[in-house]
Amino acid sequence: MINTAVELAGIKLKNPVLTASGTFGYGHEYAKYFDLSRLGALVVKTLTLEPRKGNPPPRIAETPCGMLNAVGLENPGAAYFVREILPDLKQYPVPLIVSIAGCSVDEYATMARLMTAAGSIDALEVNISCPNVKAGGIAFGTVPEMAAEVIRAVRLNTDLPVIAKLTPNVTDIAGIAVVVVEAGADAVSLINTVTGMVIDIERRRPVLANQVGGLSGPAVRPIAVRAVWQVYRAVKVPIIGMGGIMEGRDALEFMLAGAQAVAVGTANLVNPTAADDVVRGIEEYLESHGISDVNELVGAAHGKGE
Amino acid sequence: MSFIVDAEITHNRKVAEGCYNLTFRAPEITGSAQPGQFVHLRCGPTLDPLLRRPLGIQGVKREQELVQVLYQIVGKGTRLLTAFEPGGRVNVLGPLGRGFTLPAGARRAALIAGGLGIAPLCFLYEELAEQGIAVEVFHGVRSAGQVSAHDLIPDGRVLMASDDGSLGYHGSVVKMFEDHIGLETFDFFFATGPSPMLRALGKLAEQHNLPGQVSLEERMGCGIGACLCCNCRTKDKDEDGWRYSRVCADGPVFPVEEVVWP
Numbered sequence: 001m002i003n004t005a006v007e008l009a010g011i012k013l014k015n016p017v018l019t020a021s022g023t024f025g026y027g028h029e030y031a032k033y034f035d036l037s038r039l040g041a042l043v044v045k046t047l048t049l050e051p052r053k054g055n056p057p058p059r060i061a062e063t064p065c066g067m068l069n070a071v072g073l074e075n076p077g078a079a080y081f082v083r084e085i086l087p088d089l090k091q092y093p094v095p096l097i098v099s100i101a102g103c104s105v106d107e108y109a110t111m112a113r114l115m116t117a118a119g120s121i122d123a124l125e126v127n128i129s130c131p132n133v134k135a136g137g138i139a140f141g142t143v144p145e146m147a148a149e150v151i152r153a154v155r156l157n158t159d160l161p162v163i164a165k166l167t168p169n170v171t172d173i174a175g176i177a178v179v180v181v182e183a184g185a186d187a188v189s190l191i192n193t194v195t196g197m198v199i200d201i202e203r204r205r206p207v208l209a210n211q212v213g214g215l216s217g218p219a220v221r222p223i224a225v226r227a228v229w230q231v232y233r234a235v236k237v238p239i240i241g242m243g244g245i246m247e248g249r250d251a252l253e254f255m256l257a258g259a260q261a262v263a264v265g266t267a268n269l270v271n272p273t274a275a276d277d278v279v280r281g282i283e284e285y286l287e288s289h290g291i292s293d294v295n296e297l298v299g300a301a302h303g304k305g306e
Numbered sequence: 307m308s309f310i311v312d313a314e315i316t317h318n319r320k321v322a323e324g325c326y327n328l329t330f331r332a333p334e335i336t337g338s339a340q341p342g343q344f345v346h347l348r349c350g351p352t353l354d355p356l357l358r359r360p361l362g363i364q365g366v367k368r369e370q371e372l373v374q375v376l377y378q379i380v381g382k383g384t385r386l387l388t389a390f391e392p393g394g395r396v397n398v399l400g401p402l403g404r405g406f407t408l409p410a411g412a413r414r415a416a417l418i419a420g421g422l423g424i425a426p427l428c429f430l431y432e433e434l435a436e437q438g439i440a441v442e443v444f445h446g447v448r449s450a451g452q453v454s455a456h457d458l459i460p461d462g463r464v465l466m467a468s469d470d471g472s473l474g475y476h477g478s479v480v481k482m483f484e485d486h487i488g489l490e491t492f493d494f495f496f497a498t499g500p501s502p503m504l505r506a507l508g509k510l511a512e513q514h515n516l517p518g519q520v521s522l523e524e525r526m527g528c529g530i531g532a533c534l535c536c537n538c539r540t541k542d543k544d545e546d547g548w549r550y551s552r553v554c555a556d557g558p559v560f561p562v563e564e565v566v567w568p
Binding site for chain 1: 307310348354355356358383399524525530532546550
């Protein structure tokens with residue numbers, strides 16, 4: 001009997017595979033393609049206090065082995081989510097992690113309060129790193145003091161596990177991880193997208209209406225694995241690793257680098273069953289390598305006594 | 307309901323310069339596909355390009371369980387599609403999106419297409435013909451030698467326009483259609499093509515109070531309404547008067563009067 005269950009900041013997950021916020025909507029689009037209870041946890045698209053329309057089109061540009069997006073946190077707002085979407089999400093027997101963002105520390109605090117009061121949410125992921133919104137996420141996640149201030153505010157306003165989602169667009173991601181853990185984060189997730197740009201040489205203008213966007217997909221995977229490796233050595237809390245995971249073997253790289261859990265993001269856009277395929281890929285690896293517990297793999301690439 | 311299918315390819319033929327017809331067997335898709343819906347194709351097992359390619363369904367042969375699409379080589383992904391051979395497999399997600407809906411009481415319809423926008427209108431043409439609705443097809447191309455409605459809908463009433471005057475009317479398909487609104491009465495129109503063409507048509511339709519549906523194009527991600535990458539403006543009751551809709555899931559077909567043109 002193989003054990004794929006992991007524990008993440010007090011939540012028991014049947015397996016280490018999550019969905020990455022923003023790539024899985026609020027779940028129901030994907031429920032047509034596979035049984036969502038196959039997932040370790042469901043992470044839904046980032047919510048803000050007020051509804052946001054997001055950026056004008058084009059919001060997406062394909063790049064070699066990846067893509068840029070600049071959706072701009074389009075979402076229906078906290079009140080609509082609690083009233084119209086959350087009741088539907090409860091039907092799926094899978095832990096639910098809600099991603100929150102804000103334009104101010106107060107907004108993060110309010111969001112934490114509202115989502116905690118809504119009930120049936122298992123953890124909050126704090127998006128301090130979305131690179132798309134002017135005057136929004138980018139500032140918080142790239143400045144250690146501001147990142148810590150946001151996490152502290154969320155911590156004070158919820159008794160749910162708090163996951164800080166880190167941006168790779170910094171000089172020292174491990175340093176940011178250390179301060180958000182000191183500020184009360186129970187786990188960290190990384191990486192968010194890498195800022196990037198594509199220019200249309202015929203129009204001689206940026207492809208994205210927002211000019212810059214966030215790069216994701218297999219192109220960023222080595223950056224993400226390196227980030228997980230560094231953060232694993234800097235903090236004791238569990239890590240959720242993500243960045244270009246397309247199949248089980250990619251997820252295993254993250255776990256070996258130190259991730260307790262992984263999230264599948266861009267792959268959902270390519271193949272609606274990608275997250276389920278990753279679960280199966282991990283199971284097959286454990287079987288074929290005679291490993292009885294997935295937890296044995298977490299951080300194993302660091303070796304013993306290093 | 308849509309499906310993920312590793313479909314057997316039966317044809318992948320060049321039909322005009324840079325333009326191909328791809329046919330594959332997919333009973334899951336032929337069972338429910340509606341005109342105006344699309345299929346989302348992987349360009350092979352490669353990660354580069356990463357994303358699927360959305361292609362409007364040109365037609366289905368239900369008895370043979372075949373789905374037909376047209377594509378033009380525009381980049382790396384569509385160039386990879388040309389290497390597909392009969393007997394091989396293509397990974398297809400579909401049918402996706404909301405297709406055309408037939409308004410009650412319509413008896414005469416105009417189908418207006420720009421370029422490869424003609425593909426989904428071929429599928430629609432068959433449905434309308436079956437229902438006994440009189441149809442006139444207006445198709446604009448850059449020049450003679452490109453895929454034309456003449457070839458795709460041989461028994462239909464077709465008028466061609468070309469940008470360079472080498473085939474049919476010299477000028478835009480919208481201008482050609484405008485000249486015809488005075489001559490004939492249409493109850494309804496259906497249009498597909500590039501955004502500037504549809505915008506011009508939208509203005510014309512408003513002037514003439516002509517109801518219709520347009521199929522919009524936008525750069526697309528998931529194709530199933532989750533990633534919110536393919537947005538377009540549609541009318542709404544909020545203070546701005548518009549909201550973003552998803553081209554892939556709320557469309558690609560929208561009532562023309564609901565679209566807020568850029």
